Amino acid sequence: MNVLLLLALILFILMALVGGKKGIKSFIALFLNFLVLIVTVLIMNDPNTNPVLLTLVACVFIGAISLFYINDINNKTTLAFIATIFTTLLLLLFIFFITEKSMIYGFSEEESDGLTIFSVYIGIDFVKIAASGIIMGTIGAIVDTAISITSPMREIHQHNPGITRKDLFMSGIRIGRDILNTSSNTLFFAFFGGYLGLLIWFKDLEYSFGEIVNSKVLNGELISILTAGMGVAIVIPIASAITAHHLVGIKDKKK
Template sequence: MSVLVLMAAILFLLMILIGGKKGARSFIALFLNFGVLFLTILFMTDPNVDPITLTVISSTVISCITLFYINEVNRKTTAAFISTIITIVISLFFIVIVTENSMIQGFGEEEIEELSMFSIYIGVDFVKVGAAMIIMSTIGAITDVAISIASPMREISHHNPLISRKDLFTFGLSIGKDILGTNTNTLFFAFFGGYLALIIWFKDLSYSIGEIVNSKVFSVEMITILCAGIGIALVIPITSLITAYFFVKTRE
């Protein structure tokens, strides 16, 4: 416990030194978002609650905290927020279809032994839970890309007030192209970092490449990464378009 407190204190100090008041708000936002996630998981175990609806609500709240609480309410954060919600709704339909057809809901055989003592007949739609899990895994990346595009677009609009909507949109796309590759790689390496022990376990059990790829545990994570990548790719033109419309509209 002392290690956790020490690491949290170091993170807090660094965020204060580098980010000032915004860094302090960012640190508090971590705990606020954790609270939202905790409540989401708590309510999701209720059979009477629709996991998809709950996920959309919680994603909206997380986006509000991440964008409006940290960066305050302005045209930049409003454009990023609208872009995030639109991307989530579009991604949601795609993710539900992928989850249903890939049959990745539930637990893999590698997890059955640990869960054998529990009853899984809890009346919860695991397809929707699986889709909700993927959405919750992508919300951070989508929000990050949205604000990363809207912020420099706001700056270029401020310093070049005569820029056309088309040129501002093109500028946003140009930024998005640079972000796309790095964020996708971040998601990919985050998976391997988090599941390195699982990969080593696959090797010790002499799993073939085919068995690894077809393993539900591996497939869930790879599909999550791919869905997150698709979400990142979608939010780039959406944010560029909405932000360009917002900033040029206010000049008219």
């Protein structure tokens, strides 16, 4: 049996045993999101397509699959979805600006050796491609944080329906503070684990510390991680405010 199929089967069994029906739906959602990414990349090959707008559309589908397909359509998933889209739009201008000013777009020196036989004049704006990559890298962390805020806030409101909007909002902020630390560490160690080979290569090539810090390939990934961390930090107050306003607003209308 192919190793990938074996690992996928083991993951499916574990998710089914631990998560039950929701675990199975989460496993299916992984492949649905993967298909969205593949379709996005294929369409992005068309020079007439705007990669940033296409990526935003893909993020909408990814957010909808991750939230509505797995957890059904309810107030906590709807609020998390709204917070995710709003946060992504806020980050968009900053991502585009920092991508252009930092010049992390295009191929790095380490990647250029293997591309010398190919033409890089493919009619695609590499600034938009780099910005799209960063946006796609942030959406998962933002969705995860958003639902981690709205879900416990809804539970708090259900068990304490008399809570004020301000107290409910502050509860969301306190929950978010705990999530922020673990999410930041997750992003950092995911980068370090994924690029451990690159760091060892830098050492074998006897790169100085300055050369490592200023390398395009390293800076591109660090900017992506830092931007994802910013997205996680921004979505916490946004999700808390939207959820507190909605839940307490429902209570006020019923009076």
